[in-house]
Amino acid sequence: MFNLKSKSKKNEVVANQDKSxxxxxxxxxxxxxxxxxxxxxxxANGANLTGIIETEGSIVSEGVIxxxxxxxxxVRINNGGVVKGDIHAMHVxxxxxxxxxxxxxxxSLLEKGRIEGNIxxxxxxxxxxxxxxxxxxxxxxxxxKNDTFxxxxxxxxxxxxxxx
Numbered sequence: 001m002f003n004l005k006s007k008s009k010k011n012e013v014v015a016n017q018d019k020s021x022x023x024x025x026x027x028x029x030x031x032x033x034x035x036x037x038x039x040x041x042x043x044a045n046g047a048n049l050t051g052i053i054e055t056e057g058s059i060v061s062e063g064v065i066x067x068x069x070x071x072x073x074x075v076r077i078n079n080g081g082v083v084k085g086d087i088h089a090m091h092v093x094x095x096x097x098x099x100x101x102x103x104x105x106x107x108s109l110l111e112k113g114r115i116e117g118n119i120x121x122x123x124x125x126x127x128x129x130x131x132x133x134x135x136x137x138x139x140x141x142x143x144x145k146n147d148t149f150x151x152x153x154x155x156x157x158x159x160x161x162x163x164x
Contacts (some may be wrong), residue, residue: 001082003105005106008081011082012133014050016058021025024126030141031048032048034117035058039053039057040057040058040059040060041053041054041057041058042059042061043060043061043062043063043065043081044063045062045063045081046063046081047062047063048064048066049063049064049065049066049067050065050066050067051066051067052068052069052070053065053068053069053070054069054071055071055072056071056072056073057071057072057073057076058073058074058076059074059075059076059089060078061069061075061076061077061078061081061083061096062075062078062079062081062083063081063082063140064082064083064084065082065083065084065095066084066085066086066092067085068083068086068089068100068119069085069087069088069089070089071088071089071090072090073089073090073091074089074091074092075087075091075092075093075098075104076092076093076095077093077094077095077098078090078096079095079112079134080096081095081097082096082097082098082148083094083096083097083098084099085099085100086100086101086102086103087100087102087103087104089103089104090104090105090106091105091106091107091108092106092107092108093102093110093113094107094109094110094113094114094115094130095110095111095113095117096112096113096114097113097114097116097117098113098115099115099116099117100117101117101118101119101120102115102117102118102119102120102121102123103120103139104119105122105123105139106122106123106124107119107125107129108123108125108127108141109124109125109126109127109128109130109132111128111129111130111147112129112130113127113130113131114130114132115131115132116133116134117133117134118134118136119132119134119135119136120136120137120139121136121138122139124136
């Protein structure tokens with residue numbers, strides 16, 4: 001495939017790829033890394049949703065949600081956004097109003113954020129102007145995108161019973 005030649009004809013060197021090396025190797029599916037496309041959810045200002053929202057992507061809300069939210073990544077409640085229910089995510093950013101519990105690896109209460117409820121996390125930050133009414137406790141379970149709300153509630157109840 002490549003021809004390398006020196007300047008003198010005596011020392012002419014030709015390096016060609018051997019025909020036996022030209023064989024193609026089959027590609028196996030296990031050798032290919034398949035990447036799933038993560039879909040994010042955006043709830044616009046003026047939208048009103050009732051029910052459970054579950055996604056493997058992130059959730060950004062500027063509207064009103066009455067119900068529980070579960071995200072495998074992050075949940076952002078922007079200014080004007082309202083959530084009346086529980087939030088389960090890796091990271092929760094609150095710059096609106098949340099009435100309910102937050103279960104996350106990290107919770108950030110931003111300048112215009114307000115939460116009325118309990119927070120279960122190992123990492124809590126509250127910016128100047130953020131309002132927190134409730135209790136904060138270290139996370140009592142590990143976040144898993146496959147857990148259902150009922151399974152997590154059961155595990156928390158069992159933990160509280162065991163601690164008593």
